[in-house]
Amino acid sequence: MQAAREIRRQDTHVVIVFITAAPQYAISGYEVQALSYLLKPVPWFAFSQELKRSIAALQRRSADSVLVEAGSNRLRLTFSEIVYAESIRHTIVIHTLGDTISMSGTLKELETQWRGHNFFRSNSCYLVNLRHVNAVEGQECVMSTGERLRISRPRKKAFLSALVNSLGADPQ
Template identity: 30%
Template sequence: MKVAIVDDSKEDAGLLTDYIKKFENEKNIKLQCCVFYASFDFLETYHGEYDVIFLDIEMLGSNGLEVAREIRSKDDAVGIIFVTSMAQYAIHGYEVNAIDFIVKPVRYYNFATKLEKAYQFCRKRSTHNILLNNKDGIQRFSASDILYIEKDGDYLIFHTVQGSFQGRGSIKAMKEKLAELYFEESISGCLINLEYVIHIGKDSVTVESDVQLPLSRRLKKQFSQKYMKYMGGEF
């Protein structure tokens, strides 16, 4: 797991770094840690490579919530933990889907509890994250945010709640990767997240945002059964 500490206080950042080393020794795991003393430096170089970010809310010249929003615009999957001396600011964490917050001065037991939560968060999400490397850069998003995936030649187009992204791949390989989740083919070359299905018609499936996707006669029975199972009903 890769951890970033973004804090303009060298003393506070050093303390968190020491805590991470102590956590590694106690849990017998290896964490990679990088420290940034300015949010600008961090945002300029960030390309979705971290799993967890400990972010100071009250840094000179920047607003931690705005920094978190900028992070979210680049990476919807990374875990964010706010570090603050004023707890009332941390309640805004829901706006950027923060994992948690820590109030300064940070004590090791509290920090270790939050880091363990982040570690488990990352383990659960790691196998269900999609990482695309294309001409536009590196894009990472959670599989749970995918509405549907369609094949376009040698590429796949991922239609997500954040927008559409393209990357090389095959429907077969993606179906295997997402086997633990509820994705099902409606036609050859179109994989739909059953979470977002709102209607199954005679020859089409409607997903959120009123997008209609074709449903083949050959796959209709299997698709409908999988959807009923997902919804907890009986077919």
């Protein structure tokens, strides 16, 4: 359980399945959001079904999140918590609902990696999560955090079009 707590502390999206002979600990699995709990001896069919279920859960989660390298740390972020990414002097700063994360790279690389997840390049400095745009006022978009980000004139029409299209998309 201690190892599961530490794993969960590091990454909230890891799939955890307990395999044990002690049924009294099954309740503890809820504490770390374990996907399931298998009792030994585990028949091959039950194990293979659980493995398929775990892989499916992982695939669903990975489609809604991204792994970023910030220095020596690797962090998993859900796309829904990313408000925008900003380029500052060859450094990318990812602004989430609760934190900022600095990493090396380019907005162009992020734009390619995050394609299909409702992000749009509003100007040369910002890659905006359209799900967090609350309003467009003049040449700025107002984000869910209250921040105002510049929209370049040449990109404004495409930005507004992408914003309208994102409103009709399935929520993440």
